[in-house]
Amino acid sequence: MITGEIKNRVDQIWDAFWTGGITNSITILEQMTYLFFMKMLDDAQIKKEAIANAFKYHVAPEKLIFKDGNWHNPESDKDVPYKSLRWSVFKNMDTVRMFNTVRNDVFIFIKNIGVGEDSAYSRFMRSAIFLIPNERTLAKVVDGINNLDMNNRDTMGDVYEYILGKMAASGTNGQFRTPRHIIRMMVELMKPTVRDIICDPAMGSAGFIVECAKYITEHCKDELLNENAADHFNNEMFNGFDTDQTMLRIGAMNLMLHGVNNPNIQWRDSLSSDNTDENLYTLCLANPPFTGSLDNDSVSKSLLAITNTKKTELLFVALFLRMLVAGGRCASIVPDGVLFGNSKGHKSIRTELVDKHRLQAVISMPAGVFQPYSGVSTAILIFTKTNLGGTDKVWFYDMKADGFTLDQKRTECEGSDIPDVIKRFHNLAGEESRTRKDQSFFVPVDDIRANDYDLSINKYKEVEREKVEYEKPEVILARIESLEEEIRQAIVDFRKMMG
Incomplete structure (x- = not known):
């Protein structure tokens, strides 16, 4: 179950998108999903590297998402250090540099990860669009997501369900x-x-x-x-x-x-x-x-x-x-x-x-x-x-x-x-x-x-109906006349009091 503290963090992330001008619920969830994926990739490699260091063995390069050396960005036609694509690195950059790195390099990188090999998610990244408008919004969102433990599947599953619950608009x-x-x-x-x-x-x-x-x-x-x-x-x-x-x-x-x-x-x-x-x-x-x-x-x-x-x-x-x-x-x-x-x-x-x-x-x-x-x-x-x-x-x-x-x-x-x-x-x-x-x-x-x-x-359902006995019309009419007489007498008494 999602705790109050984590719920507040997610609400703050959501609010950061709103204040940044992104108010469509599905767009917020989609953009948040991309950033979740970026952090998950780095967290998974950090875990692999920690285990390798503990047991003193070398992880084969083909098993690493972020390798040594450079990655060639096909859209900018430039070589980019793999290291700069990692969440644990770009989160510490100044806001302008982080925004440019995430928008121009990291996002392109996750769109081009071995399609269909790493996850079902990567199969649908080709048509993805980065819509976070400015460095201030990205910095707030990254800061919020950084406090979430992506390695805890139960917690992150609850987080995602909570986010889905915040989607207020119906689909098409x-x-x-x-x-x-x-x-x-x-x-x-x-x-x-x-x-x-x-x-x-x-x-x-x-x-x-x-x-x-x-x-x-x-x-x-x-x-x-x-x-x-x-x-x-x-x-x-x-x-x-x-x-x-x-x-x-x-x-x-x-x-x-x-x-x-x-x-x-x-x-x-x-x-x-x-x-x-x-x-x-x-x-x-x-x-x-x-x-x-x-x-x-x-x-x-x-x-x-x-x-x-x-x-x-x-x-x-x-x-x-x-x-x-x-x-x-x-x-x-x-x-x-x-x-x-x-x-x-x-x-x-x-x-x-x-x-x-x-x-x-x-x-x-x-x-x-x-x-x-x-x-x-x-x-x-x-x-x-x-x-x-x-x-x-x-x-x-x-x-x-x-x-x-x-x-x-x-x-x-x-x-x-x-x-x-x-x-x-x-x-x-x-x-x-x-x-x-x-x-x-x-x-x-x-x-x-x-x-x-x-x-x-x-x-097919049978409904039990109780027989209701109503009073005869003349009895109801007599009661109405009696009430009218009481009201008339009250009016007379009130006028006497007024002098």
């Missing part, structure tokens, strides 16, 4: 930040293992992938001691795609700070015909965009065969089914319209889930969960790809509280259904005796088919 194309506690709930519902191959085809800042990595490192410590499992964790387990280069950089850094060094993160329009992933993943977790522009001509024909629609939320559900292996599982956030929409596209995707695969759960979330970004009502669909059907009954849960107020401020408050959701989902046998008057209950698949595959909880 229907994207907005998924609250961390909702992501955590979904991961705990799915219980990823070291054997999973996980994908989020609309990854954004990689929140779902990061939370899966945290869950696995926490719950599978012994298994990760196995060399093959550790190799799988670092190189094959985590996959993510996005169409925003900025978010790919941010997501890659987020993963790096959580101990995942080489995830398969790519720029990709997941719904397009360029994405040919099929029968590859064992687990998908996502909050795909609900709205936004869609190039109909580029949409994969295999997705349109499942649901012929222009709606991205329906096409992403079809994509999950195509990407998963048989037996693969998915938990995805969808807008409520997916549950009850009456277009052919809506009905076809619900029919596909219920009849050809195994739809396990529909968790209805309160409308304010995505405030202040959106007031849209959403639900979580949980299903398993089978290609052979298997839906016998569907578990519904009416989630009414998530531990935060449901207004624009979203301040923490008492009361959350999340622990109950997780507990009940992992003990579905105990739900058999629940009725539709309860907060959670089963609905047989035949009832769902009879209701045109409607998956909205209100279609």
Whole structure:
């Protein structure tokens, strides 16, 4: 958990960007990410050098980022000493020299680090732009970051999540930040293992992938001691795609700070015909965009065969089914319209889930969960790809509280259904005796088919109504007349008092 002292440091860094004229939240996070990377590179080499000195051996030059001698800057066509590119060196320069060194040399250096070799992050640096406007702003930011321990992955992971939480503006194309506690709930519902191959085809800042990595490192410590499992964790387990280069950089850094060094993160329009992933993943977790522009001509024909629609939320559900292996599982956030929409596209995707695969759960979330970004009502669909059907009954849960107020401020408050959701989902046998008057209950698949595959909880929930006995109209009228008489008499008495 981020401490008050570290939180204050991050707030000061954030404020330094604002006072320097950078007020776009994503731009701040991106520029901060570049500087984090610069410090991480130097800190990692300092650690290598310290170990080498302690055990009196020489580190091979090819294993060092900052070598002896000079580095040739391809943009200025000048040779620059490797030493001057190191955080521990340029942080001590005067502000003007530091600004020129970082902007003209260090930034160009990290853009040209062996693309694809050192980290997923370096793959997306080619299009990066240095936007810190002046030496004063850079000096304040460098000073703030210098006090953060980049070697402590747990702390830096919390720092990055805190920064993500400060992003106040929603993204484009229907994207907005998924609250961390909702992501955590979904991961705990799915219980990823070291054997999973996980994908989020609309990854954004990689929140779902990061939370899966945290869950696995926490719950599978012994298994990760196995060399093959550790190799799988670092190189094959985590996959993510996005169409925003900025978010790919941010997501890659987020993963790096959580101990995942080489995830398969790519720029990709997941719904397009360029994405040919099929029968590859064992687990998908996502909050795909609900709205936004869609190039109909580029949409994969295999997705349109499942649901012929222009709606991205329906096409992403079809994509999950195509990407998963048989037996693969998915938990995805969808807008409520997916549950009850009456277009052919809506009905076809619900029919596909219920009849050809195994739809396990529909968790209805309160409308304010995505405030202040959106007031849209959403639900979580949980299903398993089978290609052979298997839906016998569907578990519904009416989630009414998530531990935060449901207004624009979203301040923490008492009361959350999340622990109950997780507990009940992992003990579905105990739900058999629940009725539709309860907060959670089963609905047989035949009832769902009879209701045109409607998956909205209100279609099946029974509400107990108490009979209210009202007084007869003449009794109410007599009471009103009596009150009028009392008021009239009070006015008369008041006039007498006035003389």
